[in-house]
Amino acid sequence: MSKDRMISFPDPAAVIDIMRETAEAVILPRFKSLESGDIQEKTGPEDLVTIADIESERRMTPILRDLLPGSSVVGEEAVAADPAVLDNLTADAPAWIIDPVDGTRNFTKGNSKFCVMVGLVHKRQPVLGFILDPLGERCAFAVRGEGAWMCGYDGKEERLSVLAPRPSSKMRGALNFRFLPSPLKEEMKERAETEVGDHFRFGCAGHEYLSLLTGEAHFAMHPKNMPWDHVAGSLMHQEAGGFHARFNKRPYYPDQLDGGLLMAPDEASWDDLREKLWP
Incomplete structure (x- = not known):
């Protein structure tokens, strides 16, 4: 360092x-x-x-x-x-x-x-x-x-470095639907089954960030932006070469508690995931 x-x-x-x-x-x-x-x-x-x-x-x-x-x-x-x-x-x-x-x-x-x-x-x-x-x-x-x-x-x-990008259907990642409103939640779950690869949820944002940094996962999605869940991990993901943004593709700031976060290996794969997951 x-x-x-x-x-x-x-x-x-x-x-x-x-x-x-x-x-x-x-x-x-x-x-x-x-x-x-x-x-x-x-x-x-x-x-x-x-x-x-x-x-x-x-x-x-x-x-x-x-x-x-x-x-x-x-x-x-x-x-x-x-x-x-x-x-x-x-x-x-x-x-x-x-x-x-x-x-x-x-x-x-x-x-x-x-x-x-x-x-x-x-x-x-x-x-x-x-x-x-x-x-x-x-x-x-x-x-x-x-x-x-x-x-x-x-x-x-x-x-640490993030995994190389792949088509969304061949990526593995963490998806958290917990705080999404219905019917968006149900629609996104359905799309995830057909549009993206293997996905999981650990119930621990920190371990999901670690999976992005250690070659276990390509992407992660979190609907809620509490700073203690994302300040450390989002910086690491960025410094490891990844791309992240709020769901509307605006930059993330720690004082913004809504708008979600989507992490991907690069901007192109972020765009792909955003298009495939959202109805």
């Missing part, structure tokens, strides 16, 4: 250390060990929060803020308690974005598809992004303008 950046942000290794220490201290000890009182509903039975989410965000918030003096923090659980915290996304100061446990429902079920995500936004642009897979002992990260990398717990780093 280049040490000379136009803007001085923290060393990625320092952020990865914070995420690893947090996962080892408060997340992994609770994996497959949650008690009934450790899980709560937020907006409903599909929207859960655990003691691991709460404690990991609480632990990382002051440490990240101290790592970059003058920065703010936008955590998923902090926003759940006070939506005004989202205003930090459009402030002049850099803002850390924390998803303390992405894939919380998987985590509560003992499913290994969960991760920790941290991003840094400055002037509405993602500039740093991290996805920690603690069970896989790996962390993907990206620095704006410098590429995307996978760092193993053994210290080895590998540069």
